[in-house]
Amino acid sequence: MTHTTHTPTAGVGKESPAARTVRRAATRRSRPPGRGPLSRVTPWLFLLAPLVLLITFTYVPVANMVYYSFTDWDGVSPEIHLVGAGNYSELFTRPELFRVFFVSFYYLAASVVQIVVALYFATVLSFNLRLRNLFKGILFFPYLINGVAIGFVFLYFFQDGGTLDSVLSWFGTGSDHAWLGDPTSANVSLAGVSVWRFTGLNFVLFLGAIQSIPGELYEAAQLDGATRWHQFRYLIVPSIRPVISLSVILAVSGSLSVFEIPYIMTGGATGTTTFVIQTVKLAFQFNKTGLASAAAVVLLLIVLLVTWIQRRLVPDGKADLV
Amino acid sequence: MGRKTFAVAALVAVTALTATSCTGAAAPKGQSAAAATDPGSVDGTITVLTHRTDLVQNGTMKKYAAEFNKIYPKVTVKFEAITDYEGEVKIRMNTENYGDVLMIPNAIARKDYPSFFASLGSTAELSEKYRFTGNTDVAGKAYGLATVGNANGFVYNKAVWKKAGVTSWPTSPQEFLVGLKAVKAKTGAVPYYTNFKDQWPLTAGTAGIGSVTCDAQANDKLATSDAPWAEGADLNVIDTLLYDTVHEKLSEKDPTTTNWENSKGLIARGEIATMQLGSWAISQMQAAAETAGKNPDDIGFMPFPAQKDGKFCAILSSDYQQAVSIHSEHKAAARAWIDWFTEKSGFAQNEGSIPTARSGALPATLKPFEDNGVTLLERSEAKSAQVNAIDNAAEIGLGKPDYRQKLVDMARGVQSGSLKDYFADLDKRWSEAEKKAAGS
Numbered sequence: 001m002t003h004t005t006h007t008p009t010a011g012v013g014k015e016s017p018a019a020r021t022v023r024r025a026a027t028r029r030s031r032p033p034g035r036g037p038l039s040r041v042t043p044w045l046f047l048l049a050p051l052v053l054l055i056t057f058t059y060v061p062v063a064n065m066v067y068y069s070f071t072d073w074d075g076v077s078p079e080i081h082l083v084g085a086g087n088y089s090e091l092f093t094r095p096e097l098f099r100v101f102f103v104s105f106y107y108l109a110a111s112v113v114q115i116v117v118a119l120y121f122a123t124v125l126s127f128n129l130r131l132r133n134l135f136k137g138i139l140f141f142p143y144l145i146n147g148v149a150i151g152f153v154f155l156y157f158f159q160d161g162g163t164l165d166s167v168l169s170w171f172g173t174g175s176d177h178a179w180l181g182d183p184t185s186a187n188v189s190l191a192g193v194s195v196w197r198f199t200g201l202n203f204v205l206f207l208g209a210i211q212s213i214p215g216e217l218y219e220a221a222q223l224d225g226a227t228r229w230h231q232f233r234y235l236i237v238p239s240i241r242p243v244i245s246l247s248v249i250l251a252v253s254g255s256l257s258v259f260e261i262p263y264i265m266t267g268g269a270t271g272t273t274t275f276v277i278q279t280v281k282l283a284f285q286f287n288k289t290g291l292a293s294a295a296a297v298v299l300l301l302i303v304l305l306v307t308w309i310q311r312r313l314v315p316d317g318k319a320d321l322v
Numbered sequence: 323m324g325r326k327t328f329a330v331a332a333l334v335a336v337t338a339l340t341a342t343s344c345t346g347a348a349a350p351k352g353q354s355a356a357a358a359t360d361p362g363s364v365d366g367t368i369t370v371l372t373h374r375t376d377l378v379q380n381g382t383m384k385k386y387a388a389e390f391n392k393i394y395p396k397v398t399v400k401f402e403a404i405t406d407y408e409g410e411v412k413i414r415m416n417t418e419n420y421g422d423v424l425m426i427p428n429a430i431a432r433k434d435y436p437s438f439f440a441s442l443g444s445t446a447e448l449s450e451k452y453r454f455t456g457n458t459d460v461a462g463k464a465y466g467l468a469t470v471g472n473a474n475g476f477v478y479n480k481a482v483w484k485k486a487g488v489t490s491w492p493t494s495p496q497e498f499l500v501g502l503k504a505v506k507a508k509t510g511a512v513p514y515y516t517n518f519k520d521q522w523p524l525t526a527g528t529a530g531i532g533s534v535t536c537d538a539q540a541n542d543k544l545a546t547s548d549a550p551w552a553e554g555a556d557l558n559v560i561d562t563l564l565y566d567t568v569h570e571k572l573s574e575k576d577p578t579t580t581n582w583e584n585s586k587g588l589i590a591r592g593e594i595a596t597m598q599l600g601s602w603a604i605s606q607m608q609a610a611a612e613t614a615g616k617n618p619d620d621i622g623f624m625p626f627p628a629q630k631d632g633k634f635c636a637i638l639s640s641d642y643q644q645a646v647s648i649h650s651e652h653k654a655a656a657r658a659w660i661d662w663f664t665e666k667s668g669f670a671q672n673e674g675s676i677p678t679a680r681s682g683a684l685p686a687t688l689k690p691f692e693d694n695g696v697t698l699l700e701r702s703e704a705k706s707a708q709v710n711a712i713d714n715a716a717e718i719g720l721g722k723p724d725y726r727q728k729l730v731d732m733a734r735g736v737q738s739g740s741l742k743d744y745f746a747d748l749d750k751r752w753s754e755a756e757k758k759a760a761g762s
Contacts, residue, residue, distance in 0.1 A: 076429055077431055079434075159579040178578060180579060181577075181734070267519075268724070269521075269731070271731075271737060286715075286719065287431075287714050
């Protein structure tokens with residue numbers, strides 16, 4: 001087992017022991033002797049910037065949101081009244097507010113497609129193929145585009161007589177269908193856009209994980225007579241289990257909190273309102289910032305709960321091979 | 323040392339953010355921006371927040387500022403055009419930095435005006451000179467002056483309607499529908515365009531409250547009404563007409579992908595016959611006609627198809643109201659701008675809108691209304707604060723598109739439900755919110 005150049009993993013993680021020793025020595029030497037207190041503070045100083053950012057832009061807003069959820073604030077008024085759990089009791093006595101979660105099932109189904117497609121392409125493209133990098137780029141490209149721009153592009157795409165209709169008519173299957181016209185087809189179309197957009201992200205995650213599998217393993221598997229499918233089933237999948245489970249978690253929480261694509265494309269009309277769109281409307285159309293904050297807190301808790309259940313069902317087993 | 327300073331500064335920043343992010347900074351209430359007597363003494367740099375991004379970009383606003391400087395040479399006027407005006411300014415209202423002159427965002431409850439804006443004087447006095455002052459009245463003081471006013475109605479392509487054989491304005495919803503059917507049958511045009519996807523054009527119907535019953539107080543009456551969608555009420559007639567139009571397939575085929583900017587060209591070229599909009603839209607459509615090489619005179623404006631005692635009524639409502647920020651350091655200059663802009667700029671005439679100053683003449687675009695004896699009623703705003711509160715509490719959104727989008731969806735048959743049940747449900751939500759508001 002010498003150099004397996006045909007696998008993309010050849011260069012990964014191969015640092016010569018010598019280099020490592022040099023680096024360790026350098027680290028040791030860089031700590032100046034005799035400056036006790038300051039040297040203990042140093043790591044904290046490095047942490048300061050990220051901590052300030054984290055606190056300012058994550059924890060303070062969340063704390064504010066939780067605080068608003070106990071008030072009747074309308075978003076602008078200088079007057080704020082505490083109403084206790086009033087917003088929460090209103091939220092839970094209005095089941096129609098939770099009906100919009102059914103829309104999430106479209107996106108959940110879409111994320112299954114998304115993960116399967118991403119996994120397929122990641123596997124295929126981790127082997128040596130012609131124009132491999134070009135395809136990688138094409139697949140990842142949609143994720144780089146701003147979500148708002150995607151919304152606008154796909155509006156034209158689904159328009160009556162738009163791109164989709166004209167492409168279909170080239171194949172003689174032109175239809176008169178208004179793609180965003182009724183709730184089912186609108187939600188399917190929007191979920192399709194979301195697949196188009198996020199497959200690239202999953203793909204890159206999977207590709208990175210797959211490439212960290214040592215090439216020797218494939219070689220050994222081949223010697224044992226494993227087909228590509230066997231390699232995928234018994235080698236790749238077990239190795240990237242943690243990344244797959246991470247993707248699933250992201251997909252589920254993403255499906256529960258879909259926002260920009262339906263908001264830009266339909267504004268939540270024709271039965272495409274998601275929970276977040278509804279919350280935004282409560283806050284900014286009807287000036288019920290308090291109630292909307294409570295809804296946001298509830299969504300946060302739901303996402304945390306779902307993630308926790310998922311972790312319980314599928315424990316984060318270590319990758320079996322690497 | 324430097325590091326420590328930074329650490330302290332960062333801590334202070336975090337604390338300050340935590341402390342102030344709760345609500346808007348407390349402002350001294352009850353300030354006023356009085357009009358200066360001597361224009362030469364007014365000075366300072368003022369920032370005007372505006373939603374008219376188009377006018378700022380093409381330099382029109384700069385020209386206004388130059389005219390303004392002829393009278394007030396020591397004032398520098400800067401404009402800040404904001405695309406998402408409502409959304410952005412509402413959030414900025416939590417700080418002290420929202421310009422010197424701004425359009426009052428709809429989200430601000432009227433009772434809070436005194437905490438955000440300087441008063442412009444007694445409403446009774448101002449109302450002698452200006453229209454729509456009731457809109458910003460809090461305890462006898464007015465806090466804003468309307469930039470312009472608009473009449474409600476339908477923009478239509480005269481040539482298309484004529485080709486369909488309809489030459490006089492329909493006088494009832496039934497006649498209107500018959501007219502639309504004729505348009506569909508005899509011309510290739512889409513009879514009616516909802517602009518469903520861009521949402522806000524659907525709210526035009528609300529501006530017509532009162533034009534059916536010919537009652538300037540119709541909007542105020544909603545504050546005590548427990549069934550705004552009852553048979554024969556303004557909202558019932560307006561929304562039923564929309565429902566019937568869509569239900570009879572007289573509107574565009576795929577409303578979910580409409581495009582407002584395109585729609586201007588479409589109506590100008592006669593591919594769309596009718597749209598429900600305010601009178602402000604006429605000049606935009608005429609401009610579009612010119613761009614498309616068509617006759618701008620083909621763009622007409624008709625009142626809502628309903629008559630009372632054989633006469634049409636059209637409700638005039640105010641556009642955005644300009645106000646002076648309570649935090650402005652140059653209130654006199656800000657006030658001078660508002661007064662000048664409202665009265666002397668000629669903005670209303672240029673835009674084809676109804677001037678706020680009572681002395682101003684009606685725009686040429688509304689000449690047919692005058693000629694045909696349409697009664698113009700200035701919408702009373704005495705109780706609009708209560709109406710808004712009820713509307714928000716009921717989560718219906720009279721000025722929002724959502725409930726009409728659902729109406730259109732039901733009319734198209736993609737969402738279940740009957741119009742009667744929907745109106746009953748809206749009435750129920752309204753009356754519940756109204757009772758709650760009355761009780762508290």
